[in-house]
Amino acid sequence: MPAHAATPALSPNGASARLTPQRPRGRPRKTLLERDDGNRRADLLRAAAALFRSQGFAATTTRDIAAASGMQSGSPFYHFKSKDALLFAVMQEGMHSALARQRDSLQAQHGQTALRQLRALVHTHFQVLLGSDSDFVPVMLYEARSLNAAQHSELSALQAEYEALWIPVLNQLHATGALRAPVGLARLLLLGALNWSVQWFDATKRATVADLTDAAMALFVGESTVST
Amino acid sequence: MPAHAATPALSPNGASARLTPQRPRGRPRKTLLERDDGNRRADLLRAAAALFRSQGFAATTTRDIAAASGMQSGSPFYHFKSKDALLFAVMQEGMHSALARQRDSLQAQHGQTALRQLRALVHTHFQVLLGSDSDFVPVMLYEARSLNAAQHSELSALQAEYEALWIPVLNQLHATGALRAPVGLARLLLLGALNWSVQWFDATKRATVADLTDAAMALFVGESTVST
DNA sequence: CCTACCGATCGGTAGG
DNA sequence: CCTACCGATCGGTAGG
Numbered sequence: 001m002p003a004h005a006a007t008p009a010l011s012p013n014g015a016s017a018r019l020t021p022q023r024p025r026g027r028p029r030k031t032l033l034e035r036d037d038g039n040r041r042a043d044l045l046r047a048a049a050a051l052f053r054s055q056g057f058a059a060t061t062t063r064d065i066a067a068a069s070g071m072q073s074g075s076p077f078y079h080f081k082s083k084d085a086l087l088f089a090v091m092q093e094g095m096h097s098a099l100a101r102q103r104d105s106l107q108a109q110h111g112q113t114a115l116r117q118l119r120a121l122v123h124t125h126f127q128v129l130l131g132s133d134s135d136f137v138p139v140m141l142y143e144a145r146s147l148n149a150a151q152h153s154e155l156s157a158l159q160a161e162y163e164a165l166w167i168p169v170l171n172q173l174h175a176t177g178a179l180r181a182p183v184g185l186a187r188l189l190l191l192g193a194l195n196w197s198v199q200w201f202d203a204t205k206r207a208t209v210a211d212l213t214d215a216a217m218a219l220f221v222g223e224s225t226v227s228t
Numbered sequence: 229m230p231a232h233a234a235t236p237a238l239s240p241n242g243a244s245a246r247l248t249p250q251r252p253r254g255r256p257r258k259t260l261l262e263r264d265d266g267n268r269r270a271d272l273l274r275a276a277a278a279l280f281r282s283q284g285f286a287a288t289t290t291r292d293i294a295a296a297s298g299m300q301s302g303s304p305f306y307h308f309k310s311k312d313a314l315l316f317a318v319m320q321e322g323m324h325s326a327l328a329r330q331r332d333s334l335q336a337q338h339g340q341t342a343l344r345q346l347r348a349l350v351h352t353h354f355q356v357l358l359g360s361d362s363d364f365v366p367v368m369l370y371e372a373r374s375l376n377a378a379q380h381s382e383l384s385a386l387q388a389e390y391e392a393l394w395i396p397v398l399n400q401l402h403a404t405g406a407l408r409a410p411v412g413l414a415r416l417l418l419l420g421a422l423n424w425s426v427q428w429f430d431a432t433k434r435a436t437v438a439d440l441t442d443a444a445m446a447l448f449v450g451e452s453t454v455s456t
Numbered sequence: 457c458c459t460a461c462c463g464a465t466c467g468g469t470a471g472g
Numbered sequence: 473c474c475t476a477c478c479g480a481t482c483g484g485t486a487g488g
Binding site for chain 2: 457458459460
């Protein structure tokens with residue numbers, strides 16, 4: 001992702017600039033693997049996320065992903081060294097984005113009650129799972145077994161960071177009596193209830209993410225509907 | 229399964245009876261597909277369920293399943309006409325078993341409070357997902373997308389039967405105020421919390437199915453621990 | 457249920 | 473990023 005930050009504006013002669021490279025001034029050249037490839041890499045990630053989510057990792061072919069990105073069959077391997085690497089990148093992207101969104105969400109509730117903080121966490125979690133462009137995290141939730149050990153432990157660390165955001169809030173709610181179950185199991189059950197929504201939520205139906213948030217808050221901490 | 233019910237005791241000469249079939253007396257012959265094959269079919273189902281659960285359907289080969297059942301690569305197709313048929317059979321078996329266990333469980337709570345009935349449903353649900361020989365239902369939960377339309381709708385009917393067992397109980401608890409969320413969403417969230425336990429439950433760790441049941445009851449309906 | 461096999465598909469690569 | 477391709481694997485089958 002730093003590859004994008006350092007991208008200079010497009011040179012006037014467009015694609016031909018690649019065929020007749022000018023001597024780079026200032027910044028050092030990027031290696032082949034980090035080179036700027038416009039948004040093709042991001043296109044691949046989005047296509048892969050959508051396909052992995054709907055068909056599963058093993059049932060999706062790299063040819064499917066290439067076609068969905070308007071490429072030929074071998075081309076994804078110019079951007080990613082293997083199908084596995086693509087899966088891992090999808091999950092990493094999903095977790096980084098989810099973490100950033102939850103941190104913002106919590107910050108906006110600074111000084112508010114634990115109840116409001118939980119509501120914010122729940123609402124953002126539903127948005128991450130069910131909102132627009134929301135294929136990345138569901139892939140992580142449902143395809144974790146396709147990772148190798150190293151990838152798995154790296155993602156586990158990100159998941160631990162994510163859960164760490166919930167713990168103090170849940171602890172407070174347990175102390176006040178609003179959360180009436182051991183905090184450890186409560187966290188697992190609560191997140192499970194939210195994560196499972198991926199299986200049944202239908203954006204074309206009546207229920208909205210706000211409805212789900214209200215229902216979850218009522219169910220878990222007995223909070224009646226509150227406009228946030 | 230009626231194929232087994234009608235199975236006569238093993239003939240004294242054992243396997244050779246197949247090579248020199250005697251003229252059948254009484255009952256009509258079974259067709260090839262229904263014929264009694266001892267417990268080989270059940271062995272295949274068990275092996276398939278375990279592999280589908282741990283690796284996923286698409287990542288499991290029919291050769292894996294054959295090997296786990298002590299057969300050669302082509303032999304599963306003597307018992308099932310396709311890999312898909314095996315998956316479907318695993319799921320059907322899982323749902324039929326789960327339905328039977330929940331009906332027994334509810335019947336044992338006849339006349340009891342809705343709270344006790346919910347506790348029984350939750351406890352049995354955890355047992356079905358996490359107990360011994362519990363691969364069949366998790367496969368159904370996590371591999372539904374691998375089914376074709378006809379199989380999917382047949383299983384949806386069984387799932388509807390299963391959920392129908394919960395609805396009157398949840399309605400009662402909503403009426404008393406113990407369940408504080410719209411019943412429809414509450415059911416989806418609650419079952420999601422239970423279903424997700426497949427992802428994190430570890431039988432070798434301290435928490436037991438009874439612990440999970442207590443935690444779930446406390447979380448969802450505020451019931452403090454009660455020995456059932 | 458085994459043996460031997462087929463056709464199709466798949467992840468990945470060389471070379472441009 | 474495309475073209476052309478390879479080796480391996482996979483679901484499934486014929487014939488016994």
